[in-house]
Structures are given as C-alpha cells and as structure tokens.
Amino acid sequence: MIGGAIAIRQRSIVPGFGLSLGVTLSYLGLIVIIPLCVLLLKTSDAGWAKIWMELSSLRTLAAFRVSFGVAFLAAAFNTVFGCIVAWVLVRYQFFGRRLIDAMIDLPFALPTAVAGISLTQIYAGNGWLGAALATAGIKVAFTPLGILVALAFVGLPFVVRTVQPVLQDFDRETEEAGALLGASRWNILRRVVFPPLVPAVMTGFTLAFARGIGEYGSVIFIAGNMPGYSEIVPLLIVIKLEQFDYAGATVIASLMLVASFILLLAINLLQAWTRRQQGG
Amino acid sequence: MVDHAPSFDASLPQAARRPLPLTESAGARTALITVALGFLLLFLLLPLIVVFAEALRLGLGSYWAAIGEPEALAAIRLTLLTALIVVPLNAIFGIAAAWAITKFQFAGKNLLITLVDLPFSVSPVIGGMVFVLLFGLQGVLGPWLAAHDIHIIFAIPGVIIATLFVTLPFVARELIPLMQKQGTEYEEAALMLGASGWQTLFRVTLPNIRWGLLYGLLLCNGRAIGEFGAVAVVSGHIVGLTTTMPLYIEVLYNDFNFAAAFAVASLLTLMAFATLILRAILEWRAARLLARSRLH
Numbered sequence: 336m337i338g339g340a341i342a343i344r345q346r347s348i349v350p351g352f353g354l355s356l357g358v359t360l361s362y363l364g365l366i367v368i369i370p371l372c373v374l375l376l377k378t379s380d381a382g383w384a385k386i387w388m389e390l391s392s393l394r395t396l397a398a399f400r401v402s403f404g405v406a407f408l409a410a411a412f413n414t415v416f417g418c419i420v421a422w423v424l425v426r427y428q429f430f431g432r433r434l435i436d437a438m439i440d441l442p443f444a445l446p447t448a449v450a451g452i453s454l455t456q457i458y459a460g461n462g463w464l465g466a467a468l469a470t471a472g473i474k475v476a477f478t479p480l481g482i483l484v485a486l487a488f489v490g491l492p493f494v495v496r497t498v499q500p501v502l503q504d505f506d507r508e509t510e511e512a513g514a515l516l517g518a519s520r521w522n523i524l525r526r527v528v529f530p531p532l533v534p535a536v537m538t539g540f541t542l543a544f545a546r547g548i549g550e551y552g553s554v555i556f557i558a559g560n561m562p563g564y565s566e567i568v569p570l571l572i573v574i575k576l577e578q579f580d581y582a583g584a585t586v587i588a589s590l591m592l593v594a595s596f597i598l599l600l601a602i603n604l605l606q607a608w609t610r611r612q613q614g615g
Numbered sequence: 616m617v618d619h620a621p622s623f624d625a626s627l628p629q630a631a632r633r634p635l636p637l638t639e640s641a642g643a644r645t646a647l648i649t650v651a652l653g654f655l656l657l658f659l660l661l662p663l664i665v666v667f668a669e670a671l672r673l674g675l676g677s678y679w680a681a682i683g684e685p686e687a688l689a690a691i692r693l694t695l696l697t698a699l700i701v702v703p704l705n706a707i708f709g710i711a712a713a714w715a716i717t718k719f720q721f722a723g724k725n726l727l728i729t730l731v732d733l734p735f736s737v738s739p740v741i742g743g744m745v746f747v748l749l750f751g752l753q754g755v756l757g758p759w760l761a762a763h764d765i766h767i768i769f770a771i772p773g774v775i776i777a778t779l780f781v782t783l784p785f786v787a788r789e790l791i792p793l794m795q796k797q798g799t800e801y802e803e804a805a806l807m808l809g810a811s812g813w814q815t816l817f818r819v820t821l822p823n824i825r826w827g828l829l830y831g832l833l834l835c836n837g838r839a840i841g842e843f844g845a846v847a848v849v850s851g852h853i854v855g856l857t858t859t860m861p862l863y864i865e866v867l868y869n870d871f872n873f874a875a876a877f878a879v880a881s882l883l884t885l886m887a888f889a890t891l892i893l894r895a896i897l898e899w900r901a902a903r904l905l906a907r908s909r910l911h
Contacts, residue, residue: 349719362711438655449864
C-alpha cells in the first residue's frame with residue numbers, strides 16, 4: 336500500500352509552499368493567534384467566581400445592552416438607507432453620481448477619532464445641528480442617540496458596498512418579463528428584484544453590526560460615557576485596564592471575542608450564500 | 616389602471632400605449648434620489664465641512680501654529696514612522712499568505728483565511744489590550760522585559776505592534792481573491808521555461824497583481840495612520856513621545872483646544888481624501904485594463 340497517509344497538499348510545480356506558508360503561519364501566530372490565546376488563557380485564570388461576578392455586574396450588563404442594542408439599530412438604519420443609496424447609484428443617472436460613488440468609502444478612510452470629534456461638534460447642545468435639535472427637545476450628543484449617529488457613520492459603506500455589485504450584475508430581463516406579464520412596478524420590485532438581494536443585504540447588515548459592537552474611536556467623544564446609560568463595552572474594557580483590573584477587562588474582552596467569532600462565522604456563511612445567489 | 620389583473624392581450628390599443636413599468640415613476644425617482652442625497656449630505660458631507668470650518672475658525676495663522684507645535688510635529692513623525700514600518704511588513708505577509716493560499720491546495724485553508732480576517736472582526740480595543748496582557752508590567756513577559764529594561768507598552772514598540780495587529784489583513788485580503796481569479800497558469804509557464812521561483816514571483820506574479828497590491832497598501836496605510844482604539848490602549852498618551860496623530864487629537868480635544876484638534880484632524884482628513892482619489896484612479900485603471908483584455 337502506497338500513500339496510506341492523507342495527502343496534506345496536492346503536488347504542484349509551483350515552488351515556495353514551505354516558505355510562504357511558514358512565513359504566513361509564524362507571522363499570524365506571533366501577531367494574532369498567540370496574543371488572542373493569552374487573552375483566553377488569562378480569562379480561565381480568573382476563575383469562574385470572578386467571571387460570574389464580572390458578567391453579572393449591572394455596569395457590564397448595561398454596557399453590553401447599549402453596545403449590542405445601538406449597534407443593531409445603527410445597522411438597521413444603515414440597511415434601509417444603504418439599499419436606497421445603492422439603488423440610486425446603480426439605476427439612476429444624475430449629476431455628481433460618480434463623485435458620490437467614490438465618497439461612499441469615506442468612513443473607511445477617515446480616522447475614527449476625526450469622525451468622533453466632528454460628529455460631536457455637530458450634535459453637541461451648542462453645535463451646528465445640536466442647537467436646533469435642542470430647541471426641539473432632542474438631545475443627540477452624550478446620549479445613546481449620539482452613539483447611534485457615530486455607528487451610523489462608520490457603518491455607512493457596508494450595505495451599499497455589498498448590495499451595489501449584486502444590483503449591477505442583476506439580469507434586467509427578469510424585470511422585463513415581469514413587466515410584460517403585467518406586474519406593476521411595485522410588484523416587480525417586491526417579487527423579482529428584492530429576493531435575490533436578500534443575502535447581500537444581510538451580509539451588509541451583519542458586517543455593519545460586527546463593526547458597530549467593536550467600534551471605539553468615533554463613539555467615545557459623542558457618547559458622554561455615563562456608566563449604565565451611554566457607556567459602550569470597548570470603553571468599559573479600557574476603563575478596567577486603566578484601573579489595572581486586568582482580570583475584569585479580560586473576562587469582558589473574551590466574551591466580546593466570542594461574539595466576534597460567531598459574527599465572523601455568520602458573515603462567511605452569508606458571503607457564501609451571496610456568491611451562490613450571484614452564480615445561480 | 617388595473618395593476619393586479621395582468622392583461623395578456625397586447626393587441627388592445629390601451630395596453631400598447633401604456634409604457635412598461637421598467638423603472639419607477641419620475642416622482643418616485645426624484646424622491647429616492649433626494650432621500651439618498653439628503654442622507655449622504657447629513658452623514659458624509661457635513662462632518663467633512665465641520666472639520667475644515669472648525670480648523671480654520673481662528674484663522675490661518677493659528678491653524679499653521681497648531682500644526683507647527685513641537686508636540687504636533689512629534690505626533691506626525693511617530694504616525695509616519697509607524698506606517699513606514701507596518702505597511703511593508705504587512706505587505707510581505709500579505710504576499711506570502713496569498714501565495715500559499717492561492718497557489719496550493721492544502722488542508723485547513725479555509726480556517727487559515729478566516730484567521731487572516733480575524734483582526735477585522737475583533738474590536739480594536741482588544742487588539743491593543745492583548746499586547747498589554749503579553750508585554751505589560753503585570754503581563755506574561757512583563758517581569759522579564761522589566762528585568763532587561765525593554766519597554767514595549769507605553770512606548771513606541773507597543774504602538775507599532777498594536778498597529779500591526781489591526782492592519783494585518785488589508786494586503787492579504789486584496790490579493791487572495793485577485794490571485795485566485797488569475798490561477799497558476801502564468802507561473803507554471805514561467806517555471807517550465809526555466810525561471811526560478813523568485814524570478815517567477817518578481818517578473819510574473821507581482822506585475823500581474825500590482826494594482827491590487829497598491830490598493831491593499833493604500834488601505835493598510837490609511838488604517839495604520841488613523842488607528843485609534845488599539846493604539847490608545849498601549850500608548851499611555853505620553854504627549855510628544857507616544858501619541859500618534861489620532862491620539863494627539865484626543866488629547867487636544869479633551870483639553871478644549873478645539874481649533875488645534877481640528878487642525879490636526881484636517882491633515883488626517885486630507886490623507887483620507889488622497890486615499891479615496893488614488894483608489895478611484897486605481898479602479899478606473901483596472902476597469903480600462905479589463906476592457907482592453909476583453910477586446911483581444
């Protein structure tokens with residue numbers, strides 16, 4: 336019997352397998368994997384009593400509620416407007432369309448601290464829009480609504496950029512067929528155009544949500560950071576680190592890490608679904 | 616107009632005259648464009664205008680003075696130094712990872728791709744904190760580092776390592792799909808003709824992926840310069856020593872020195888503009904190359 340062992344890799348005439356994989360694994364191991372393992376190890380060091388105490392504290396629970404709740408709302412907000420923006424950019428011709436298309440990625444390119452101070456300046460009680468909103472009785476900065484604004488900004492490109500390519504490749508003939516069969520425009524949109532977009536929309540939503548729960552730089556300026564009211568989880572981690580409560584910080588960070596893993600898995604599955612939709 | 620009852624009889628003059636509903640009515644189109652533009656105006660354009668307006672509120676003189684402060688210059692230098700170290704390292708990693716992943720079939724490849732993506736899904740704060748746990752005074756290696764008088768946390772090496780973590784995926788992520796699409800035929804041809812592995816990499820593969828590589832470098836550079844959360848945890852905010860530009864902005868803003876904070880912020884905003892413009896040029900080039908290759 337030859338070749339009893341399972342082949343780790345298939346033979347190829349291209350060289351450099353050992354070198355490139357070696358560099359990849361060592362670098363990834365040093366920068367990402369070992370540090371994250373240390374985080375998980377430190378958490379198990381803390382012991383169940385400390386873990387339970389940390390996770391059941393009112394302040395931690397409130398921070399998780401704020402982070403996940405507001406990130407969800409911001410992702411939903413961006414899903415609605417992201418779909419409209421993607422639709423308008425793909426289907427309509429108007430002045431400045433190319434420029435706007437290039438601008439969509441600005442929240443990816445603009446450092447988060449810059450976004451944070453700028454949004455605070457706009458929505459603070461004496462700010463550009465904040466003053467007018469204050470007379471209407473709406474407070475944005477230093478409330479959870481301010482966090483929503485910041486997360487809406489950083490998550491803006493996700494839905495647009497996942498929906499746009501699907502819409503671009505969309506086969507207009509199916510729409511024509513619907514129209515020829517007498518469907519109204521609204522029915523065509525609802526029954527023909529929207530269903531194939533669902534995986535892309537959900538991918539965009541999940542990406543925006545995942546980004547939202549971890550976001551720090553743009554939020555801390557506008558949030559006001561009141562414990563139990565407008566304090567997000569990443570800030571709570573930073574505060575615990577500054578107080579040298581490393582055990583507390585690692586417990587919370589590990590839970591966030593688990594949440595990120597689950598979301599990453601969900602995103603991978605959704606992306607595979609999107610590709611199947613596009614291919615089929 | 617009866618919308619719910621489809622009429623199949625195209626010979627009816629009425630049905631023939633009615634245009635097919637292939638797009639929305641003019642009113643709906645205008646409304647959608649207005650909503651989209653209004654949303655983008657409020658959420659994209661206004662924050663940009665505010666940055667420059669606030670930066671120049673006290674006049675050009677104090678704008679330049681704020682940027683010329685020794686602390687500001689130190690922050691700019693540290694930020695550039697960080698990008699200068701981080702971008703090439705992550706580029707080498709990105710090329711190696713993309714080569715391993717796209718030129719060979721091996722077990723555990725999907726897991727590897729997921730691990731490469733991981734720093735994007737983890738909160739940047741956690742990206743910084745893991746290095747505090749490793750290298751900080753109470754950290755795993757802390758006592759040893761202290762005994763040998765090596766400073767990583769609250770020093771420049773910490774800033775660089777934390778930035779390495781958060782920007783690790785950018786180049787790999789651009790290159791993997793691109794090289795997957797290109798396959799291995801060109802490399803195989805070069806190797807059959809007697810080129811060495813390195814010659815194949817430098818003369819065949821890299822020229823083929825140059826636009827994607829450049830785009831990855833651009834994104835990596837933008838994030839390295841603008842990173843806040845990860846760096847905030849490890850830097851210790853020592854003004855003039857370990858504050859990068861985004862951290863310096865935070866220090867100024869918290870001191871109510873708004874005009875100076877926005878002056879430094881305007882520099883980062885200009886960098887973001889440059890990134891977007893270069894990106895648009897690269898995409899335009901890629902589209903042109905694609906169009907040309909389709910003609911052949």
